[in-house]
Amino acid sequence: MADERRQLHLGFTIWPTGFHPAAWRLDGAQTDGNSNPRLLREAARTAERGKFDFFFIGDRVVGLTSSQFAAPNEVLRPEALTLASHLAAVTENLGFVATVNTTYAEPYNVARSLATIDHLSGGRIGLNVVTGKNEEAARNFSREHHWDNDRRYDWATEFIEVLQGLWDSWEDDARIADRANGIFVDENRVHALNYAGEFLQVAGPLNVERPVQGQIPLVNAGASERSRELGARFSDIKFTNSSTLGLEGAIASYADLKSRLPKYGRAPQDQAIIPGTAVYVRESAAAAHEHYRELQSLLLARGNVNVEKLGAELGLDLTGLDLEAPIDDVADVRQASDQGRIIIDKARELFGHERVTVREVNLSFTRGSWFLEIVGDPSHVADTLEEWFERRAADGFMIFPPTMPEGLDAFVDLVIPELQRRGLFRTEYTSSTLRGHFGLKRPANRYELAAEGAR
Numbered sequence: 001m002a003d004e005r006r007q008l009h010l011g012f013t014i015w016p017t018g019f020h021p022a023a024w025r026l027d028g029a030q031t032d033g034n035s036n037p038r039l040l041r042e043a044a045r046t047a048e049r050g051k052f053d054f055f056f057i058g059d060r061v062v063g064l065t066s067s068q069f070a071a072p073n074e075v076l077r078p079e080a081l082t083l084a085s086h087l088a089a090v091t092e093n094l095g096f097v098a099t100v101n102t103t104y105a106e107p108y109n110v111a112r113s114l115a116t117i118d119h120l121s122g123g124r125i126g127l128n129v130v131t132g133k134n135e136e137a138a139r140n141f142s143r144e145h146h147w148d149n150d151r152r153y154d155w156a157t158e159f160i161e162v163l164q165g166l167w168d169s170w171e172d173d174a175r176i177a178d179r180a181n182g183i184f185v186d187e188n189r190v191h192a193l194n195y196a197g198e199f200l201q202v203a204g205p206l207n208v209e210r211p212v213q214g215q216i217p218l219v220n221a222g223a224s225e226r227s228r229e230l231g232a233r234f235s236d237i238k239f240t241n242s243s244t245l246g247l248e249g250a251i252a253s254y255a256d257l258k259s260r261l262p263k264y265g266r267a268p269q270d271q272a273i274i275p276g277t278a279v280y281v282r283e284s285a286a287a288a289h290e291h292y293r294e295l296q297s298l299l300l301a302r303g304n305v306n307v308e309k310l311g312a313e314l315g316l317d318l319t320g321l322d323l324e325a326p327i328d329d330v331a332d333v334r335q336a337s338d339q340g341r342i343i344i345d346k347a348r349e350l351f352g353h354e355r356v357t358v359r360e361v362n363l364s365f366t367r368g369s370w371f372l373e374i375v376g377d378p379s380h381v382a383d384t385l386e387e388w389f390e391r392r393a394a395d396g397f398m399i400f401p402p403t404m405p406e407g408l409d410a411f412v413d414l415v416i417p418e419l420q421r422r423g424l425f426r427t428e429y430t431s432s433t434l435r436g437h438f439g440l441k442r443p444a445n446r447y448e449l450a451a452e453g454a455r
Contacts, residue, residue: 008389008424009272009396009438011097011239012047012408013056015073016040019278020367020402022298024072033404034076037086043405044087047094050412051426053437054095054126056219056239056398057083061101062136069300081113088121095434097126097219097237103152104132104141107162108202114216115167115208123212123433127163128219128239129230131156153226158197160218160234165193167215168446169205191447213435214442223253232260235271236440239398243275243372243388246342250275250393272395272438276371277385280402281410285377289352292375295402296351296363310362314340323359330358350375371400378414385415386424 016033017024024031033039047055059080067074080098088096098117100110110127117125131152138146147155174189193204220231221239231238242253258268280295282288311318315337321330333344347356347364350373356364367373374384388394401407419425431437 005423006389007426008385008394008419009053009274010050010425011054011056011237011274011396011398012043012050012052013058013276013398013400014040014043014404015058015400016043016078016404017073018403018407019073019400020295021068021070021072022295022300023403023407025298026294026403029403030405034073034078039405040078040083040087041090043408044091044094046405046408046412048091050416051429052094052399053396054097054434055084055087056097056128057099058128059099059101059130060134061104061132061140062134064134064136081110081117084125085117085120088117088124091124093124093429093432095124095126095437096121097128097217097434099128099130101130101132101137102156102159103147104137105159107159107200108166108204108206110159111163111166111206112208114163115206115211118211118213118216119209121212123435125211125213126217126219126237126434128221129156129160129234130221149224149226153230155199156230157233158195158200160230161197162193162195162200162202164215165195165446166202166204166206167211169193170208170210171445171448172210172214175209189447210445213433214445217434217438217440228257228260231257231271232266233264236435236438237272237274240273240275241371242273242393243277244369247388247391247393250388251391254393270440274396274398275388275394276398276400278367278371278373278400278402279381279407279411279415280373280375281378281381281414283377283414285352285375285380288375288377289350292402293351296360296367299363306366307358307362310358310365313337313343313365314361316340318358321358323362324357326355327358327361328355378418381415382418382422382424385419386422389424 017031023029030036030039044055057080060074060077063075065075084096084098114125114127135146169191171189174186176186177184190205193202195202217236218234219237219239220227220235238257242250245253254273257273261268261271280288280292282291307318316331327333343365344361347361348354350364351360374381385397399411401411420427435442
């Protein structure tokens with residue numbers, strides 16, 4: 001992030017059957033993506049071919065079959081740290097961000113696993129900290145209740161403090177391997193942590209050397225006040241759904257997040273703001289809209305149609321209307337709210353025709369509540385990403401391909417070259433670590449700093 005010309009950052013997030021919940025229903029689609037090692041490895045290699053900064057692996061500690069209609073990839077989830085380690089072995093430069101639910105984890109184990117992966121990957125692992133939203137998770141971990149938001153974030157704060165303390169518990173040159181004197185480790189350079197918080201008491205030291213990156217980059221998401229403050233204090237990357245706010249709303253959100261950093265002694269360039277974006281791209285706009293319409297036509301109503309909610313957003317009474325009728329034929333859209341007219345116009349843009357049905361408006365509204373959706377040819381996609389980037393609504397984007405592996409291939413083969421042609425994105429890796437991809441300095445060890453200060 002210290003380059004003369006600011007360049008955007010790109011992450012790819014793996015939803016193995018595609019981000020669109022009906023993608024697995026397409027003819028020839030692979031339905032076993034969550035457990036298909038070839039697909040997962042090829043996705044990592046494709047992301048590296050596209051020079052992505054990182055490959056993002058979400059995680060969830062529940063398997064709720066009721067999620068299958070709106071988010072089938074949330075029903076089956078490969079464990080993130082295991083998958084990151086596997087995929088790092090088949091790539092050379094691509095970073096990986098693995099998700100850990102800190103509410104149901106122990107920091108010593110997590111610190112140890114991440115430090116190990118960082119060494120095995122040559123410094124390419126990052127951690128996405130989540131606190132979890134599912135009440136059902138508690139019963140998977142011998143608890144009666146899921147903690148409330150404040151307790152989860154209080155715990156997460158201590159969790160991160162322990163992680164960072166453990167990663168510093170070995171100074172960089174603690175393993176001296178002095179053959180002449182038979183001393184393998186300088187015990188004065190290995191430190192007990194002796195962390196004593198409200199929730200966590202961890203002695204340390206870690207039994208893995210300090211990570212290649214010194215401190216492993218941290219990511220967090222969420223728009224709550226606690227999430228924003230946690231991110232301002234600790235996160236190197238803030239993953240957001242601010243794209244759902246529209247461009248002006250995303251600009252305001254970006255400014256708010258950056259304004260919080262000085263409170264913690266950090267500069268704006270110390271944190272990258274990365275909104276999620278679903279991209280439907282084909283060589284022509286017509287083909288992209290056709291692809292979008294095909295996917296939307298395969299969605300089942302269950303979990304994806306809420307006419308009452310849509311009507312409230314549009315400011316129109318849609319009760320009893322024919323979902324397959326063009327909305328202009330069955331409702332007076334001139335009476336829609338300002339926000340409602342934006343929603344209807346967005347549906348027209350995404351579906352690629354003026355006479356959108358009630359069902360189509362509902363589907364574009366429902367899917368758009370996840371992340372910004374872009375449908376079009378490579379130039380249109382690049383135009384949109386460039387505008388958001390240049391206007392400081394984002395430092396980059398988390399790309400959600402609607403289908404796999406075709407959606408990722410299309411972005412890499414069509415959009416990446418256009419971004420490179422515009423000078424917005426790298427043509428080659430200039431770093432081999434995740435910190436390096438983001439222009440983040442390797443932090444000094446706290447004990448070494450203390451010793452220097454005492455001299």
